[in-house]
Amino acid sequence: MSSPQIKALLVEDSFDDADILMETLGENVGTEFAFTHVLYLREAVEKFSTERFDVILVDLNLPDSEGISTFRKLHKVATNTPMVVLTGVADEQLAVEAVQLGAQDYLTKGTVDGPRILRALRFAIERHRNLVEATTGKQVVDPVEQTWNMGGVPKTIAGYHVRRTLGEGNTGIVFLVEKENEDGQIIGRALKILRPAIVPEKDPDGLARRFLQEAEIIAGVDHPNIVRVFDFGRAKTADFPYMLMEHIDGRSLRHFVGDKASLTYAEKASIVRQLADALSAVHAQHVYHRDIKPDNILVTRELIPKITDFGIARRPLSELTGPLEILGTPAYMAPESFVSSATDHRADIFSLGTLFYELLVGNRPFEADNIPQLARKITDELPVEPRKIVPDLPPLLQQVLARMLKKRPETRYVSAQDVVKDLDAFLLGASSSAADNLGNRLLAHVFGRNWS
Template identity: 30%
Template sequence: MQAPEVLGGRYELRGVLGRGGMAEVRDAWDIRLGRPVAVKLLYPSVSTQPDTRRRFATEARAAAVVSHPHVVAVHDSGVHHGRHYIVLERLPGQNLADVLARGGPMPAGHVRAIMRDVLSALGAAHARGVLHRDIKPANILFTRFGAVKIADFGVAKSADTPQTLTNRVFGTMAYLPADRIAGRPAMPADDLYALGVVAYEALTGRRAYPQDSLTTLADAIAAGAVTPLSVVRPDVDPALALTVERAMSRDPRWRFATAQQMRACLDPPAPAPQRTGVALAGAAVLILLVLAVLLVVL
C-alpha cells in the first residue's frame, strides 16, 4: 500500500474535496497539531504561470489579513515539489450551493441570518482594503453549528494586488453588476451586489439570471431583466425584500456603498412604542382640571 503524500513534512493528503479551474482542494491531516485541515493545491499545469502564482499568493494573504469569525481561516502556505499550496480551516464540506441544489427556496429567517454573517465578514474585509470579488453560493460554507463563512479569496483585490491584475474583470458573471462587467474598477458595492443576487437565489430557489450563454447573460444583467422578489416571494418581509432588491439595483447610485448600510436596511431599528396609554391619561387629567375650574366659577 502506497504511503500518503505529506506536504512540507506536516500535512498528510487524503481525499479530494473539490476541484476548480486552477486548483484542487484536498482533505488533509495536520500531523504536527493533530487536527483536520483542507489544503488548496495548485495544479502542476498552472504552477509555472506567474499570474496564477500571484493570484494564489494574494488569496492566502487576503484571507489571513481579514482574520474574522465568518471567514475561512488560513493556517499556512508553502511550496511542495514546485506546487504551491494553502492550508485552510477544515469545515464539514457543505456550502450554500449544495443546499440550494437539494432544497429549493429557503426560509426568509435563514436567509437573513446568512446575510448577517456574510455582511459581517465583508465589512471586516472592506475595512482592511480587501475586496472578495467572487461572492456566490459555492463560496459560502456552513459550519457544524449552522453559521456561515466565506471562502475562496482567489480573485480578491487588496493593496498589494499587482497592477496587472487590478483592472481585469474577475468573478462569476451571474453575480456581477453590468457596470463591472463593462470594465468599471471593482469596489465594495460589487460584493454587496453579489450578496443580493445570492440572497435572491436562496429565497426563490432559482437563479436571478438563468441564461446559459455569456452573451445573453450579460444582456439580461444590463437590462435588469429579473422578476422582482416581492412578486416571486410575496411572503418575504418588506425590509428583507427591499434590501435584496436595492443591493441588486441596475442603477449603481441606488446600491449600498458599505456593508454597514446594507445591514441597517436588513435589520431596521424597531419603531418606538406608542405611548397611547400615557397620552390618554394626560388628556383625562386635563379634562378633570377644566371641569373643576368650571365648577368653581359657576
C-alpha cells in the first residue's frame, strides 16, 4: 500500500519559477507530494479556510504583500503548518529573519537541486512535528481532536453533534454534523466555523465580520443552485462564529473540466444555465459574488450545480472591502477588476463566461506566466476562438460565450437572466439544424471576423 501524499501549498507569483520548481522535483510531484499553487498571499489565506496542508513553500515578495510582512501574515493563519521560505540571492538576510520568526528553512532560487528541496520540505515537516510533541507532550492527533485541543471547539454546536471533518484549514474547518429530529430521523448538515485560536478578541482584520457577512449573504438568497444556510451566529458554548449549511453529496466542477468526465454540450450548457440563474438571484439582492470559478461550484450526481464560498462577495458600498483592494482569482477576473474593486454584476457574468469557456474547451481562455501578463491578456487580447479548438461546438454556444467575455461591461449581457434566456433557447433546440444556421448568421452579423 502506498503512503499518503504530502499536501504542499506553493505561494509563488511567477509561473516560470513555479514550473522550474516542479521540474526540479521531477517524479516526486504527484507521487510523494501533491502541490497546490496560488499566486497571491490573499489566495493562500483563503485556501487555509477550507483545506489542510502539511507544508508551505512561500516567496516573500508577492503582488499583494512584500518582505517579512508576507511571512508574518501567513504565519498568523498557518501557525500550525511548517513553512519553507523561497528567496533570491539578494534577499537571504530577509529569509534568515523569517527563520528567526518561525520558518523551518529557506531556499535560494536557482541555487538548489531537487534533493535539497525535498530534504528541506521533509525536514520542515519532521522538525515541526517534533517541536509540537516536545512542547505539548502529545502526539499529533486527528484534525477534529486537534481543533478541540487547540481552539476549544465543543463536540456539540448549535444542537448538532460533530461527527467528522469534511474540509480543514488553518483558519476554518467544515464538519459533518448530525442531530435526531422529532421523528427519530438523523439529519446531516455541514457546519463551517472559524478556528477560535485564529480570531483575536478585538479581531482587527475583521475575520469574524467577514465570515458572518458571508453567512448572511447566502442565507438571504433562496435558490436551488446556491448552497443553503440554515443558521449562523456565534456558538453559545464557545465564542466563535459558525454557519450551518446543507451537506452536498457531490464533487467540484473542476472534475468535469477537460477529459475527466464526458458531458454533452447540452449538459454543460445546462450546468452554466443553472449557475446563471443562481447569479441572477444573487444580483437581485444587490450582491456580487466576485469569485466564480470551478473550485467554488459543487455538482451533484444529478448534475445540479451549487454555488459555494461567498467569502469575498460584496454589497455596494460595503465597508469590508477597500476601494483599491483587488479580490478574486486572477484567471477568472473581469478586465475592470484589475483596476478597481468597484465592479458590479457584469464582472460575475465575465467570470462565468471564463468558467463556461474552460468547461467547453478544456482550458481557460487566458493563460500567462505571471499576473501582469495575465491582466494584460484579459484586458487587451481576444482568446482563441472556441470552434478552432473544438470544431463541433454549436455556434449558438460560441455566440453566448462571445457576449459573456466582452471586454467592456456595457457590451456584455445586461443581466445574468439574459444568459439564462439564450441558453434556454439553445437547450430547446440544441439538436436543430435551424438553430445552428441561426447561430451562424448571428455570429456573422454581430461579430464579423472577430469571434468576440
